[in-house]
Amino acid sequence: MITMFIDPICKVHMSEKSDFVTEYGGKTYYFCSGKCKSKFDRLEKSVIRLKRNIGDREKISFGRLNKEIIKTGICTLCGACVASCEYVTFVDNKPKLVGKCTACGVCYNQCPRTITKEEDLIGKIRYAYAARSAIPGVKGQDGGVVTSMLAYALDEGLLDCAVVTKRSKDEPWKAEPVIVRTSAEVLESAGSIYTHSMTLEPLMSAIKQGMGSIGFVGPSCNIDAVHKMQTSSYGFLHLFLRARVLKFGLFCMDSFEHDGIKEFVESKGMDLNDIHSMKIRKGLFELGTSEGMKSYDLSELDQYRCSSCKYCTDMVSENTDISFGGVGTPVGWTTVLIRSSVGYEIFNEAVDSGYLEARPLEKAEMDRTINLAKMKKVQMYTLNRRQQG
Template sequence: MVLGTYKEIVSARATDKEIQNVSQDGGIVTGLLAYALDEKIIEGAVVAGPGEEFWKPEPMVAMTADEIIAAAGTKYTFSPNVMMLKKAVRQYGIEKLGTVAIPCQTMGIRKTQSYPFGVRFLADKIKLLVGIYCMENFPFASLQTFISEKMGIDPTLVEKMDIGKGKFWVYTQDDVFNIPLKETHGYEQDGCNVCLDYTCELADLATGSVGSPDGWSTVITRTEDGNSIFQQAVETGVFETKDMANVKPGLDLLEKLAAQKKDKNQKTIDKRKEMGLPVPY
């Protein structure tokens, strides 16, 4: 299946205005982690918090809903959250841990759960793994380069970044800028070209804007736990949902992009194999 195994797919957004104001799209990650914290399903979460350099996130352990909300919004460069998981279950004393991860990180986390070398007593403590859709990710220097050099914007003025409609968007206080996504090609990290996972197929629940209208997100619940936590959150009114059949652009777009990533990168993998180059999995 091009979208991986799943229980249900819906379009959703957080009902909390405070979350809507700071979130990238539907505020699913922020809303769900904050809900899980409030309900004591988790005791803390590793999230991509603000770093010292502007737009360069640093993984942080959030132990309150406020800290989760402070970390809302997509950062288009890596936040090595996996690195922080062990610290969260050690010095922070968290025994029920949530986190947010892109597909490659999710694969890493699932692998540490299967083979816990160097991460003893971590596997059983990860209670909620929220995945986000990811086509590719940019090293921080790449991001800086195409924002300041290609778009001519001082990165410190950037208020929000986004990818959508085939373009990379940058919002400043007064203006909106964009460049076609193909302008960013070659700036992504190399590993992204051999990754076949667009919709975070190993997460408890995966989300992203693709398939839903502006301000909404498409949520794919994948595991029993992911599904039940999300359903509880919907029932308590944390999220409002719409049937995927009734929203535009709809599931077709998500399937199309997921298939595109698989097809394109499978070709890269085959080519690399042909050349005798290593493929990471």
């Protein structure tokens, strides 16, 4: 049998070893000509340069690719990781590390399934702050920033009204979306209710009542409905309704069926009427009761999670004027991501007018936000449990 040698550049088959040789990654390559050899050597240098470049900035090992993409079953077997590293090969139809990984991150940065750009994780932002209310007595879910900004905008006449969600007076912890026109009314809507709220009905109602400038609060699924109305060719707000809607987006990992939360609370021997606060933080579901705070692992609520949330990948409400969340910043503060110029103006006016206190978001705070956003982008496939907040 004749052994054939294939030039890896021009793919010419050679019946014997040529004099144009390169050793790379423990293998010997033969070329038909000096031209092909120098092409290969140049490529090899580029890969080495790339490995050095990425590796200097951030250590990303094959382990991360394995954890996020291969083990989760979303690897497409495209072979980009195998092509980018001599230590990765296909074993049993899966990319596998067969040498010592230097955590250069090259394979991770070629894979079509990884997310490597900050913008792809948290959308476009202009400024990021940590903020909290400066209005005495405001008790928000985190820093009370959404409520205080709306109060400022309503007091100043920048908004005619706002669509917010309050706790129903008839059924404890039932989300009730409402239109508010004054800062006194908006203060009553502070806090989060971890169920879906049908906010679009009051929005349409406000528009029909002739409100020209409306603040709208909701997590990304609600915000995206408004965004669609503003941007789709046949969207109401795009075609004939002339209202300006300022979108206040809430970070969101999940929400639960109202009846499910009720069942859960009752299974712990309590009544929803006796729960005065609810908070999700660092993978825990915390209930404020007259006997103090009770904490449960969030996974205990898995069965009550709304089905749409399992397929939702936008944690930070990417299509907003401003997004707000608790992750990243200390207890009592809100993480604020400003995306539009009008959002920036109103936020800063509220700070200057003494409604809010703010400072730039620190890098570690932003990193925690990005990590949670990333977890949500991939949880669609992995249903990873979140452990940070």
